[in-house]
Each structure stands twice: as C-alpha cells, then as structure tokens.
Amino acid sequence: MAPKIAVIIQIVIVSLLIVYGTISLYMGSFEGMYVTFPILLLYYVFAVARQNRRKRSGESEEDEQ
Numbered sequence: 627m628a629p630k631i632a633v634i635i636q637i638v639i640v641s642l643l644i645v646y647g648t649i650s651l652y653m654g655s656f657e658g659m660y661v662t663f664p665i666l667l668l669y670y671v672f673a674v675a676r677q678n679r680r681k682r683s684g685e686s687e688e689d690e691q
Contacts, residue, residue, distance in 0.1 A: 640669060 643662045650658030 636669075640666065 643666055647659045647662035647666075650656075650662075
C-alpha cells in the first residue's frame with residue numbers, strides 16, 4: 627500500500643510542475659517555466675538511477691542462483 631501512495635504523490639507533484647511550467651509559458655513568464663525544468667530534470671535522474679539500481683540488484687541475485 628505504501629508504494630502505491632508514493633507513486634501517486636510523485637505523479638501529482640510532477641503533473642503540478644508541468645502544469646505550472648506550461649501556464650507560466652503561456653502567460654509569458656519564462657522565468658517561471660525555467661524554474662520547473664531543473665526540478666523535473668533532477669527527478670528524472672533520480673528515477674532512472676533508482677531503476678538502474680533495481681535492475682542491477684535483480685541481475686546479481688539471478689547470477690548468484
């Protein structure tokens with residue numbers, strides 16, 4: 627149950643950042659749009675790194691068996 631809640635929270639946060647950046651862009655506030663980009667980029671890097679760690683740990687467990 628806890629992982630589902632964490633995933634829902636992450637989806638909501640990322641969606642809000644994208645919506646805020648899009649609204650800022652249409653209103654002409656380029657600074658507001660560019661503020662969201664590094665946050666989304668950091669989230670992507672950490673998400674990919676976590677996924678790669680899980681794949682590596684799964685592969686190493688299969689190699690041991």
